[in-house]
Amino acid sequence: MIYGANGYTGELIAREAVARGYRPLLAGRNAKKLQPLAEELGLPAMAVSLDATETLERSLRDMDVVIHCAGPFSATAEPMMRACINAGTHYQDITGEMAVYQAAHALHAEAKAAGIVLCPGTGFDVIPTDCLAAALHRAIPSATHLTLGFDSDSSFSPGTAKTSIESLGVGGAVRRQGRIEVIGHGELTRQIDFGRGEKFAVAIPWGDVATAYYSTEIPNIEVYIPMSPRRAKKLRRLNRFRWLLRMDWVQNWLKGKVDKSVRGPSADKRSEQQTWVWGEVRNDRRGERKIGRVVTANGYDVTVSGSLAVMEFLLDYKGAGGYFTPSKLCGFELVERLPGSSLIKIGID
Numbered sequence: 001m002i003y004g005a006n007g008y009t010g011e012l013i014a015r016e017a018v019a020r021g022y023r024p025l026l027a028g029r030n031a032k033k034l035q036p037l038a039e040e041l042g043l044p045a046m047a048v049s050l051d052a053t054e055t056l057e058r059s060l061r062d063m064d065v066v067i068h069c070a071g072p073f074s075a076t077a078e079p080m081m082r083a084c085i086n087a088g089t090h091y092q093d094i095t096g097e098m099a100v101y102q103a104a105h106a107l108h109a110e111a112k113a114a115g116i117v118l119c120p121g122t123g124f125d126v127i128p129t130d131c132l133a134a135a136l137h138r139a140i141p142s143a144t145h146l147t148l149g150f151d152s153d154s155s156f157s158p159g160t161a162k163t164s165i166e167s168l169g170v171g172g173a174v175r176r177q178g179r180i181e182v183i184g185h186g187e188l189t190r191q192i193d194f195g196r197g198e199k200f201a202v203a204i205p206w207g208d209v210a211t212a213y214y215s216t217e218i219p220n221i222e223v224y225i226p227m228s229p230r231r232a233k234k235l236r237r238l239n240r241f242r243w244l245l246r247m248d249w250v251q252n253w254l255k256g257k258v259d260k261s262v263r264g265p266s267a268d269k270r271s272e273q274q275t276w277v278w279g280e281v282r283n284d285r286r287g288e289r290k291i292g293r294v295v296t297a298n299g300y301d302v303t304v305s306g307s308l309a310v311m312e313f314l315l316d317y318k319g320a321g322g323y324f325t326p327s328k329l330c331g332f333e334l335v336e337r338l339p340g341s342s343l344i345k346i347g348i349d
Contacts, residue, residue: 001025001063001089003080004070005045006033008264009094009123012304013067014041020308025063028070050079060087065314067122067307068093072162073100081118085110090117090314094303096125097163098173098180101210104323112322119324122310123303126207127326128277128296129223130215131335133208134327135344136281137216139290143281146216148208149201149224151194153273154298165254168238169246173205175213175221186236192224195276195293199226202235215325218281264300273298274340290346297340305338 002017004010005026017024018041026038031047038045048056060066066089068080073095081104084091093100104118111118121130129148137143172183188203206223213221244250275296282289296302313330326334336343
């Protein structure tokens with residue numbers, strides 16, 4: 001099942017699934033929005049609300065795996081995960097939200113008892129960074145600090161843009177001594193060569209602050225993206241208004257602007273875009289440090305190919321249930337197998 005197949009990324013996943021010979025059930029909350037795509041692709045479709053627990057669980061019992069694409073995941077992920085646990089269906093999604101990863105991790109015991117896998121973040125959030133984190137941890141198993149980042153030609157998807165809006169009222173996030181700490185927007189900066197020259201970069205509350213810890217157990221984690229110093233200064237000014245940015249009416253207004261102005265790129269545009277993913281791992285006590293890099297396709301195409309790669313893995317999966325990060329489930333080589341990806345390169349510079 002692809003739930004949320006009528007969204008931009010859900011539709012891309014559905015089209016590629018059909019191109020690979022699969023016939024997924026297209027599902028979502030709105031039958032009128034689903035039907036045109038279902039008719040075009042010759043696929044079955046059904047409208048079901050996440051609030052209709054019994055109907056949802058009944059429809060999932062015939063499914064091996066669900067790819068959940070309907071945001072906002074902060075509201076939709078946990079009901080779908082619980083339905084999958086009760087129905088005995090593997091769960092994956094394309095979220096980048098830390099709260100969803102934490103919720104999935106908290107459901108580990110229940111998923112394990114049910115014999116099903118919970119694997120949120122099977123798209124650009126967080127396959128490339130998660131796999132690089134796992135590879136770097138393998139290079140220095142005793143690492144105490146992990147820093148990740150990426151430099152992309154791609155703009156944010158509508159879903160990622162909305163997730164960023166939700167974080168405006170909260171602040172940034174890093175992990176310190178195993179605990180997630182909220183920091184000010186633009187508080188942490190550094191110079192990073194992501195793979196195409198050194199750039200000024202700012203720490204952001206990316207999903208790996210949660211997931212990389214689950215994958216590596218490294219207690220100190222930060223994630224960065226390039227940003228102009230001028231924009232970073234503007235971002236810091238928002239810290240005074242975080243109380244306002246948390247209000248529902250402000251959040252709804254900003255997300256409404258995303259719906260009106262943010263659109264996914266064409267296939268031609270996506271084919272021109274790449275992403276440079278960088279990571280640093282170190283153990284300061286031992287004076288050990290390694291740098292890792294991998295280049296991937298644009299974020300949208302990574303999400304499509306990544307989610308389907310995990311889906312195909314789960315269709316043949318015979319292992320234990322529970323919560324998994326992408327690298328824990330499929331190995332850090334997962335990113336290297338995706339179209340448009342390079343091999344992970346790890347060195348000292």
